[in-house]
């Protein structure tokens with residue numbers, strides 16, 4: 001699959017996954033005992049809506065947003081300048097399956113809508129060493145809200161992310177990996193619509209026109225429309241959970 005089409009679909013959107021400034025704030029205020037100048041790593045930052053929010057919430061922080069797609073990092077620089085927080089933000093282009101940081105480098109690791117790329121278990125285990133002992137890890141991940149999903153929903157997830165778990169399943173993985181569970185909450189439906197699906201819906205007609213002779217792109221766009229329809233019809237059966245862990249027990 002030509003993944004550049006997916007990146008194009010999501011460039012210059014407010015964000016590239018479900019989330020909101022209110023949810024970022026709510027979770028950040030739950031993080032206990034950060035140092036005065038915390039080092040924060042934002043993995044899979046996209047164009048960095050949550051990066052800028054974190055810089056505002058923690059004005060003395062040093063924030064390292066990491067993404068594999070360089071145009072998102074350019075977008076972050078522009079947004080950080082506009083928000084007056086650029087001096088606190090140092091974007092790094094890297095892959096999350098080989099993060100180029102020393103052990104114990106960060107007080108807080110943040111990953112909104114990105115750990116699924118390598119999987120929760122792998123992400124929790126691989127990234128643990130770069131969080132200082134006693135540091136924190138906040139991330140969002142898709143979860144089941146029901147044990148009995150509708151057939152339409154079950155098929156969608158089976159085809160797209162069969163690893164989806166419930167909150168208890170993620171907790172077991174986290175505790176087995178050596179983290180302590182601090183708290184978690186589900187993202188409200190508005191966090192899917194306001195800064196994510198609604199801007200995508202506005203963009204779809206132009207992309208469908210642009211790629212009308214491109215079968216692969218048409219398939220990706222149809223997949224996006226299906227995803228949005230499924231969420232519109234079944235918002236109570238699954239969602240994103242924001243989870244806060246401590247590194248260690």
Ligand SMILES: C[S@@+](CC[C@H](N)C(=O)[O-])C[C@H]1O[C@@H](n2cnc3c(N)ncnc32)[C@H](O)[C@@H]1O
Nearest residue numbers: 015016017044045046067068069095096112113
């Ligand atoms: C669903 S988006 C979430 C973006 C942002 N955190 C948000 O919530 O709006 C996932 C992000 O992971 C990035 N990504 C995908 N594969 C990656 C990899 N191997 N290493 C680093 N980033 C990656 C994508 O470029 C994208 O920005």
